Amino acid sequence: MATASITIELDLPDGVEVREYERHGDGHAFHVAWPLPDRCRCDRCGHEQGTRLEHKATFYTVRDLDIWGQPSFWVYQPPVHHCPRCGRRQHLLPPFKRADVTYTYRFERHVLTALIGSNEEEVAQRLGISAETVALIVENQLADSQAKQVAPTRVIRSVGMDEISLKKRHKLYATILTDLSDPIRPEVLAVAAGRDRAAAETCLNKLSPPQRQAVASHRTDMSPAYLSACKDLLPNSQSVIDRFHVAKQLGGVADALRKK
Numbered sequence: 001m002a003t004a005s006i007t008i009e010l011d012l013p014d015g016v017e018v019r020e021y022e023r024h025g026d027g028h029a030f031h032v033a034w035p036l037p038d039r040c041r042c043d044r045c046g047h048e049q050g051t052r053l054e055h056k057a058t059f060y061t062v063r064d065l066d067i068w069g070q071p072s073f074w075v076y077q078p079p080v081h082h083c084p085r086c087g088r089r090q091h092l093l094p095p096f097k098r099a100d101v102t103y104t105y106r107f108e109r110h111v112l113t114a115l116i117g118s119n120e121e122e123v124a125q126r127l128g129i130s131a132e133t134v135a136l137i138v139e140n141q142l143a144d145s146q147a148k149q150v151a152p153t154r155v156i157r158s159v160g161m162d163e164i165s166l167k168k169r170h171k172l173y174a175t176i177l178t179d180l181s182d183p184i185r186p187e188v189l190a191v192a193a194g195r196d197r198a199a200a201e202t203c204l205n206k207l208s209p210p211q212r213q214a215v216a217s218h219r220t221d222m223s224p225a226y227l228s229a230c231k232d233l234l235p236n237s238q239s240v241i242d243r244f245h246v247a248k249q250l251g252g253v254a255d256a257l258r259k260k
């Protein structure tokens with residue numbers, strides 16, 4: 001019998017390692033592990049000591065990015081610290097997801113970029129999640145972004161600025177700033193509520209002044225608010241009107257003419 005091996009390339013967050021791989025229906029399951037802290041402080045009684053590790057006798061499954069157009073999942077046995085003083089067992093949260101959700105941070109960022117030029121129903125359907133989950137992800141990302149700056153050492157040559165909207169249930173508009181330095185892999189830099197100049201500035205100010213000066217090109221839709229914010233805050237950057245954005249704009253003009 002002939003055998004073949006297939007290599008799956010996987011970017012992993014710092015410290016996360018894959019222990020096992022399993023084909024799982026139409027998806028991929030990776031058994032993952034991450035470094036655990038040497039010491040833990042008890043949430044209940046405040047006692048701190050060396051981690052006393054236990055594993056819950058169950059597996060958690062967390063949605064990650066698609067591979068070859070199929071969903072992939074990270075699977076782990078949740079590690080728990082057992083406090084010897086009060087007996088409390090508390091979860092040691094993995095670094096790749098927030099508490100009480102079943103998807104990774106980078107899946108959340110993927111949902112944000114998927115919303116560009118789309119809507120929550122379509123994104124939910126494409127990714128096999130509910131529209132409520134899409135809305136929750138946007139809200140969590142908005143809250144996180146408020147407190148976060150972009151790492152000042154990051155080199156950013158090209159950015160994109162786009163509007164996303166959740167129209168169905170919530171009337172929510174947001175502005176996303178993406179790093180397009182590697183055009184194949186756009187990465188979310190910041191997200192802010194609203195689609196006006198203030199939202200655009202909030203996103204751009206997540207970059208340090210030297211970082212903003214180093215940006216050489218930006219792609220936005222033709223929104224005057226985005227164009228003027230980029231012109232002022234990215235002093236050395238050329239505006240590139242994206243074909244996708246132009247197509248959308250022309251579509252809008254055609255619709256307007258038809259309506260007349």
Ligand SMILES: [Zn+2]
Pocket residue numbers: 042043044045046047083084085086087088
């Ligand atoms: Zn305790």
